[in-house]
Amino acid sequence: GIQVEQSPPDLILQEGANSTLRCNFSDSVNNLQWFHQNPWGQLINLFYIPSGTKQNGRLSATTVATERYSLLYISSSQTTDSGVYFCAVANSGNTPLVFGKGTRLSVIA
Amino acid sequence: GAVVSQHPSWVICKSGTSVKIECRSLDFQATTMFWYRQFPKQSLMLMATSNEGSKATYEQGVEKDKFLINHASLTLSTLTVTSAHPEDSSFYICSASRCATTYEQYFGPGTRLTVT
Numbered sequence: 331g332i333q334v335e336q337s338p339p340d341l342i343l344q345e346g347a348n349s350t351l352r353c354n355f356s357d358s359v360n361n362l363q364w365f366h367q368n369p370w371g372q373l374i375n376l377f378y379i380p381s382g383t384k385q386n387g388r389l390s391a392t393t394v395a396t397e398r399y400s401l402l403y404i405s406s407s408q409t410t411d412s413g414v415y416f417c418a419v420a421n422s423g424n425t426p427l428v429f430g431k432g433t434r435l436s437v438i439a
Numbered sequence: 440g441a442v443v444s445q446h447p448s449w450v451i452c453k454s455g456t457s458v459k460i461e462c463r464s465l466d467f468q469a470t471t472m473f474w475y476r477q478f479p480k481q482s483l484m485l486m487a488t489s490n491e492g493s494k495a496t497y498e499q500g501v502e503k504d505k506f507l508i509n510h511a512s513l514t515l516s517t518l519t520v521t522s523a524h525p526e527d528s529s530f531y532i533c534s535a536s537r538c539a540t541t542y543e544q545y546f547g548p549g550t551r552l553t554v555t
Contacts, residue, residue, distance in 0.1 A: 361541075361543065363544065371477070372546075418483075420542060423542070427485075431482045
């Protein structure tokens with residue numbers, strides 16, 4: 331099955347700093363989503379981005395489908411950005427998502 | 440739109456009892472829902488695919504007789520953990536897709552199960 335690798339596994343940032351999280355996948359995809367898991371476990375849907383670029387406030391994401399990677403950019407990080415960021419992909423029809431292991435982000439004041 | 444709810448949000452039960460978790464799509468119909476499990480400090484792992492009106496498809500290593508899935512309507516899927524044991528303690532999350540113009544999936548808030 332499709333493999334998903336996220337990097338870095340852990341990241342510590344000073345408040346106000348910028349960061350880039352990476353997601354590599356092993357096959358073509360028709361679904362790629364980025365999530366932020368909050369301390370209560372809820373998955374917050376950040377982007378649905380199987381290709382192209384999107385922006386939402388301080389967050390933006392780019393997926394280069396032909397090269398099988400996606401990037402999540404966080405600018406001017408805040409302590410509330412702390413948590414685990416997951417990339418998840420699917421490669422056919424209405425099929426379940428395969429999750430990467432996540433990037434654990436800690437933003438310190 | 441595209442809201443998925445789960446009930447209960449947390450449950451504590453004694454070893455040997457059964458627990459039912461509900462997953463509802465509140466504002467759309469979903470012919471397919473997915474059930475995931477997440478252990479502490481780990482990622483989400485797919486348990487099964489729930490299909491409305493037919494049997495669920497389980498991932499390798501997931502006991503179908505222990506984790507009973509019923510997808511009785513286009514807005515409701517249930518997961519019943521039968522004869523629960525402490526090793527079943529985990530965070531259970533469901534998802535659904537509207538299957539409209541995209542394959543985007545929407546996740547419920549999760550159910551934290553603790554078996555004592």
